[in-house]
Amino acid sequence: xxxxxxxxxxxxxxxxxxxxxxxxxxxxxxxxxxxxxxxxxxxxxxxxxxxxxxxxxxxxxxxxxxxxxxxxxxxxxxxxxxxxxxxxxxxxxxxxxxxxxxxxxxxxxxxxxxxxxxxxxxxxxxxxxxxxxxxxxxxxxxxxxxxxxxxxxxxxxxxxxxxxxxxxxxxxxxxxxxxxxxxxxxxxxxxxxxxxxxxxxxxxxxxxxxxxxxxxxxxxxxxxxxxxxxxxxxxxxxxxxxxxxxxxxxxxxxxxxxxxxxxxxxxxxxxx
Amino acid sequence: xxxxxxxxxxxxxxxxxxxxxxxxxxxxxxxxxxxxxxxxxxxxxxxxxxxxxxxxxxxxxxxxxxxxxxxxxxxxxxxxxxxxxxxxxxxxxxxxxxxxxxxxxxxxxxxxxxxxxxxxxxxxxxxxxxxxxxxxxxxxxxxxxxxxxxxxxxxxxxxxxxxxxxxxxxxxxxxxxxxxxxxxxxxxxxxxxxxxxxxxxxxxxxxxxxxxxxxxxxxxxxxxxxxxxxxxxxxxxxxxxxxxxxxxxxxxxxxxxxxxxxxxxxxxxxxxxxxxxxx
Numbered sequence: 101x102x103x104x105x106x107x108x109x110x111x112x113x114x115x116x117x118x119x120x121x122x123x124x125x126x127x128x129x130x131x132x133x134x135x136x137x138x139x140x141x142x143x144x145x146x147x148x149x150x151x152x153x154x155x156x157x158x159x160x161x162x163x164x165x166x167x168x169x170x171x172x173x174x175x176x177x178x179x180x181x182x183x184x185x186x187x188x189x190x191x192x193x194x195x196x197x198x199x200x201x202x203x204x205x206x207x208x209x210x211x212x213x214x215x216x217x218x219x220x221x222x223x224x225x226x227x228x229x230x231x232x233x234x235x236x237x238x239x240x241x242x243x244x245x246x247x248x249x250x251x252x253x254x255x256x257x258x259x260x261x262x263x264x265x266x267x268x269x270x271x272x273x274x275x276x277x278x279x280x281x282x283x284x285x286x287x288x289x290x291x292x293x294x295x296x297x298x299x300x301x302x303x304x305x306x307x308x309x310x311x312x313x314x315x316x317x318x319x320x321x322x323x324x325x326x327x328x329x330x331x332x333x334x335x336x337x338x339x340x341x342x343x344x345x346x347x348x349x350x351x352x353x354x355x356x357x358x359x360x361x362x363x364x365x366x367x368x369x370x371x372x
Numbered sequence: 373x374x375x376x377x378x379x380x381x382x383x384x385x386x387x388x389x390x391x392x393x394x395x396x397x398x399x400x401x402x403x404x405x406x407x408x409x410x411x412x413x414x415x416x417x418x419x420x421x422x423x424x425x426x427x428x429x430x431x432x433x434x435x436x437x438x439x440x441x442x443x444x445x446x447x448x449x450x451x452x453x454x455x456x457x458x459x460x461x462x463x464x465x466x467x468x469x470x471x472x473x474x475x476x477x478x479x480x481x482x483x484x485x486x487x488x489x490x491x492x493x494x495x496x497x498x499x500x501x502x503x504x505x506x507x508x509x510x511x512x513x514x515x516x517x518x519x520x521x522x523x524x525x526x527x528x529x530x531x532x533x534x535x536x537x538x539x540x541x542x543x544x545x546x547x548x549x550x551x552x553x554x555x556x557x558x559x560x561x562x563x564x565x566x567x568x569x570x571x572x573x574x575x576x577x578x579x580x581x582x583x584x585x586x587x588x589x590x591x592x593x594x595x596x597x598x599x600x601x602x603x604x605x606x607x608x609x610x611x612x613x614x615x616x617x618x619x620x621x622x623x624x625x626x627x628x629x630x631x632x633x634x635x636x637x638x639x640x641x642x643x644x645x646x647x648x649x650x651x
Contacts, residue, residue, distance in 0.1 A: 102407040134400055134403060136397075137392055154393065155396060158400045158401055282394070283392050284420060325451055326503040327450065327504065328450065328451060328452035329451075339503075339504070341502035341508070341509070342393075342508075351448075352420075352421045
């Protein structure tokens, strides 16, 4: 039988994730842990949710542990979700897990992590539930503990929702916004290539668009399949394979720096 | 471990993807195909698009790895006509990545290039491939199949001649009587600066150097920076904050500040020319 798989995402930075990995291996030594990201740059719940959403289809079926948890130690619930594909998601009930759960086929069952026997210590700290509650429960699930044992069932309708913003087509204008800026400075925009195609009834390499950032003047940008299709330093609109949707980038440069783009920057696109 | 048990396959993995999860997605693809793989992340914060930095780091790390399948992706030409390739090394490793100069330097450090193949067998790729993420769609799954043993190197695609591989220009050092002319090849996270050339370059110019022998270093031109330095065998041989010229753990000529960043202090970047004379 294949070793249990645990993916692991936090905003903890460098060393706290290692403490959590130690807890996981103490309970489930055979677990294969894949660190998705630990906040190489500071990120919020939506960034965590977006990274998890973009990555889970490529993860093997397993336990996905995610902790971006500004509400740690407050009334916010700790949850485990069973997903249609067979995965279990573990983390805080703050929306972080919801887009990934949706992408893997939807929630089959939700439970509140109240069984202290599965915690690392029944007297968990108030500020490090990653170590004390989430990691040990994830490890027990990876080791084969049924999800019903983690605590009472919850009505999935009561879970805190979180949506990833979408794009809107108005006439021949696509209204979108920056969802995520990656370490290259490539910007993932809300929406999909078919939204761009809808503007002109087709979408071919070399098709040109007028892109406006906020109230700035329009820039002429081509649609291209990959970065090397434009000269070094030139902008392109493309299908962002990493983050599954529309992207704007610069060949061997940073679109974020060039255009002054940050999360939630408003971008409008129309055929040139 | 049972004596009959196969050791877990080791996959070395290096990219310039950063820490946003793209490398993790590739690891997930490898683990989906080969759950037993021990993936060792060499680094994912390679300077963006810096093929030579990637090649340097691979050459630095891979000789210390067990023989395995190793994946490297610094690939500004992703999705263009550049070929995806696999190189079998003299030692028995397989290196997987783009044909842009990244893989030949580490292959030379692993017993040389024994065989090269173009990755063309789509049965070893993800079912859907994109033009901007071959790390996930082509390199990682091919490496996963090779590591798991369900594909052999011959299965990845047709052979290509090693002579047809893209090679990076190799920066060179020149040694004259009392003079080394060289160039910055790599700046590490400590701010230590690697230079073209090695111990033999220093010996050819200066004979036998002893710890503390003064050297004068001229960096760049127009006008050059002058640094009064000295030869030393290790950092602690000079006072904290002082510079030294040394030979690094791989035999490369190098310069550093003891407990400081020489690169930051002097504003040293890649490809800067360097002249070393007696101080």
